[in-house]
Amino acid sequence: MPKRKIILFANTDWYLYNFRMGLARKLRDEGHDVLLLSPEGEYSERLRAFGFRWIAVPMARRSLNPWRELMLVSWLARLFKQEKPDLVHGFTIKGAVYGSLAAKLSGVKPRVNSIDGMGYVFTSASSKARMLRPVVVRIMRMAFSGKRTAVILQNTDNMNVFTQANIVDKSVLRLIKGAGVDCRRYVPREADAVETKAPLRILLAARLIWEKGIAEYVDAARRMKSENRTVQFFLAGSPDEGNPASVKRDVVEGWVREGLIDWLGHVSDMPKLLTKIDAVVLPTYYGEGLPTTLIEAAACALPVITTDAPGCREVVSRNGEDGLLVPMRDSVALADAIRLLDDDRALARRLGLTARKKALNEFDESIVVSKTVAIYDELIPDETVGLRPSFGQETTS
Numbered sequence: 001m002p003k004r005k006i007i008l009f010a011n012t013d014w015y016l017y018n019f020r021m022g023l024a025r026k027l028r029d030e031g032h033d034v035l036l037l038s039p040e041g042e043y044s045e046r047l048r049a050f051g052f053r054w055i056a057v058p059m060a061r062r063s064l065n066p067w068r069e070l071m072l073v074s075w076l077a078r079l080f081k082q083e084k085p086d087l088v089h090g091f092t093i094k095g096a097v098y099g100s101l102a103a104k105l106s107g108v109k110p111r112v113n114s115i116d117g118m119g120y121v122f123t124s125a126s127s128k129a130r131m132l133r134p135v136v137v138r139i140m141r142m143a144f145s146g147k148r149t150a151v152i153l154q155n156t157d158n159m160n161v162f163t164q165a166n167i168v169d170k171s172v173l174r175l176i177k178g179a180g181v182d183c184r185r186y187v188p189r190e191a192d193a194v195e196t197k198a199p200l201r202i203l204l205a206a207r208l209i210w211e212k213g214i215a216e217y218v219d220a221a222r223r224m225k226s227e228n229r230t231v232q233f234f235l236a237g238s239p240d241e242g243n244p245a246s247v248k249r250d251v252v253e254g255w256v257r258e259g260l261i262d263w264l265g266h267v268s269d270m271p272k273l274l275t276k277i278d279a280v281v282l283p284t285y286y287g288e289g290l291p292t293t294l295i296e297a298a299a300c301a302l303p304v305i306t307t308d309a310p311g312c313r314e315v316v317s318r319n320g321e322d323g324l325l326v327p328m329r330d331s332v333a334l335a336d337a338i339r340l341l342d343d344d345r346a347l348a349r350r351l352g353l354t355a356r357k358k359a360l361n362e363f364d365e366s367i368v369v370s371k372t373v374a375i376y377d378e379l380i381p382d383e384t385v386g387l388r389p390s391f392g393q394e395t396t397s
Contacts, residue, residue: 004086004380005033009076009099011059011092013043019179019292020091022365023372024052035083037076037099055079059098069098076102086110087376093119093136096151100143110379111149112372116179116289117311118158123211123287137165144168148379152176152372154289157310174375177314178290180368181299183360185271188301188352199230200342203277205267205293206284208239208247213283213307219331220283220338221260231342236264236273274300279341279348282306285328290314295363298323298355303348305337315358322354 006027010016016024016038027034028051036047040056047054059072080088080102087110090099096113103111121132144151144167151167152174153159159173206212214235221233235255240246255261267273270293274280280297282304288311297304298315304323306312316323324340326333341348 003031003033005035005083006376007035007037007080007083007085007088007099009037009057009088009090009095011038011095013038013041013047013054015091017043017046021050022180022182023369025050026369026373028052035085037079059094073098073101073105077105080106080108086380087112089114089372089376092116093121093140097139097143100149101139104143104146109146109148110376111144111146112152112375112379113144113150114152114176115158116154118161118287118289122161137167140167144172150174150375150379152375154178155311155314158289174371176368176371178295178363178368179292180363180365181292181295181359183299183364186274186296186299186359187271188356189275199232200338200345200348201232201234201276201278202281202338203234203236203273203279203297204281204283205236205270205273206282206291207243208235208237208252209243209245209286210247211245211284211286213285213329213334214247216283216329216331216334217281218255218260220281220335221255222258223331223335224338225260229339229342231338233261234264234277235261236267238266270296271300274302277302279303279305279338281334281338282312283326283328283331283334284312285309288312294323295359298352298359298363301349301352301356303341303351304355305334305341315355315363321351322358323351 008016008020008024016036024034024036034052036052036054037057039059044054044056058075060068063069076098085108088099088103088108089112090096091114093115096115100111100113121129121136149172151162151172153162154177159175162168162173163170204217208214224231239249252263256263274296280293280302282291282294284307288309290311294304294306294312294315304316305326306316306323307328308325309328313325316325319325324337326337
C-alpha cells in the first residue's frame with residue numbers, strides 16, 4: 001500500500017482532539033503520514049503526545065478582518081506547497097473554506113470539506129448575519145468548486161440548505177452522520193445500577209451560548225423546583241468567551257446560588273460523567289450538524305430529550321421510541337418531557353436501550369471513519385488508491 005500524506009485542519013485543537021483522533025489514528029495505523037493543523041490551545045501538546053506532527057496555525061477563530069483572513073489563506077497555501085500533501089481535509093465552515101482555498105492556490109486537487117453545522121451566519125436572524133450570508137455563500141462556491149472535491153454534511157436539512165443555495169453541485173455532497181463516538185468507551189451502566197427511586201439526574205453538556213437552549217433548561221429546572229420535585233439538573237461546559245451569544249459566568253453562578261443547577265464547568269472525561277447521569281437534554285436552536293453529546297448519551301443507553309431541529313432529529317428520528325423531541329424555545333414542553341421520564345423510569349430505560357442500538361448501527365466512530373476514508377479513495381487518483389481501512393461495516397446513510 002503506498003504511503004500518502006493527509007492534512008487534517010480544524011479551527012481548534014480541541015476539535016481535532018475530541019472528534020477526529022479516530023480518523024487520524026486509523027490513517028496513521030495504515031501507514032500514512034498525518035499532519036494536524038489548528039490554532040494553538042490547551043490540547044496542542046496532547047496531540048503531539050499521541051505521536052502526531054502538529055503545526056500551529058495563526059488563525060483567530062472569530063476574526064472578520066478581510067486582510068487578516070487573506071493573510072491566513074496565503075500562509076496555508078505556502079505551507080501546503082512546502083508539505084505537498086496528497087489530500088487536504090478541512091473541518092467546520094471556516095476550516096473547510098480556508099483549507100480548500102489554500103489547497104487550490106497551492107495546486108492540491110483532492111479536497112474534503114466537513115461542515116459540522118451551518119453556524120452563526122446561516123442560523124442567526126441578526127442584521128450582521130444576514131449581511132454576511134451572501135458573501136459567505138459566494139466564498140463557499142469558489143472554495144468548494146472543482147472535480148476532485150467533496151463536501152461532507154451531517155444531516156439532511158443542511159444538505160437541503162446547500163442544494164437550495166446552489167453552493168455546490170449535488171454530486172459534490174456527501175452525507176455522514178456526525179463525527180462518531182467510540183462505542184467501546186461510551187457504554188451503558190449495569191441495569192441494576194439504575195435506581196428507580198433516586199432523584200432523576202439530568203445533564204446538559206454544551207458550549208454555554210444561549211442558542212443551545214440554556215435559558216429553557218434553567219426555566220425547566222425552576223418549574224421542577226416549584227413542584228418540589230427532586231430532579232437534579234447538571235450543566236457541563238464553559239462560557240464561549242468572545243461570542244456575543246455567550247452566557248456570562250456571573251449569570252450561571254447566580255443559577256447555582258438559586259439552587260437550580262449544579263455547574264460542572266468543562267468536563268474532559270465524558271464517559272465517566274455519563275455513568276452518573278440518568279438522561280441527557282439538549283434544547284438547542286443553534287445550527288447544529290449532528291450533536292456529539294446526543295450520540296455519547298445514546299451510546300451509554302441514556303434517554304435523550306432534544307429539540308425538533310436539524311441534526312437533533314437525526315439522532316431522535318422516532319419521537320417516543322429512540323428519544324423525546326420537544327419544540328424549540330419551549331421550556332414548558334421541555335419540563336413536561338423531563339417530568340415524563342421522572343415519573344416513568346421504565347420508559348427512560350427503554351428509550352435509552354433503543355438509542356444505544358441506533359448508536360451502534362449508525363454513529364459508531366468506525367462507521368464514520370470508514371465512510372470518510374472511502375471518500376479519500378474516491379478523490380485520490382487511481383494509482384494512489386489504497387487508503388481504505390479494513391475495519392467496520394458501512395451502513396447506508
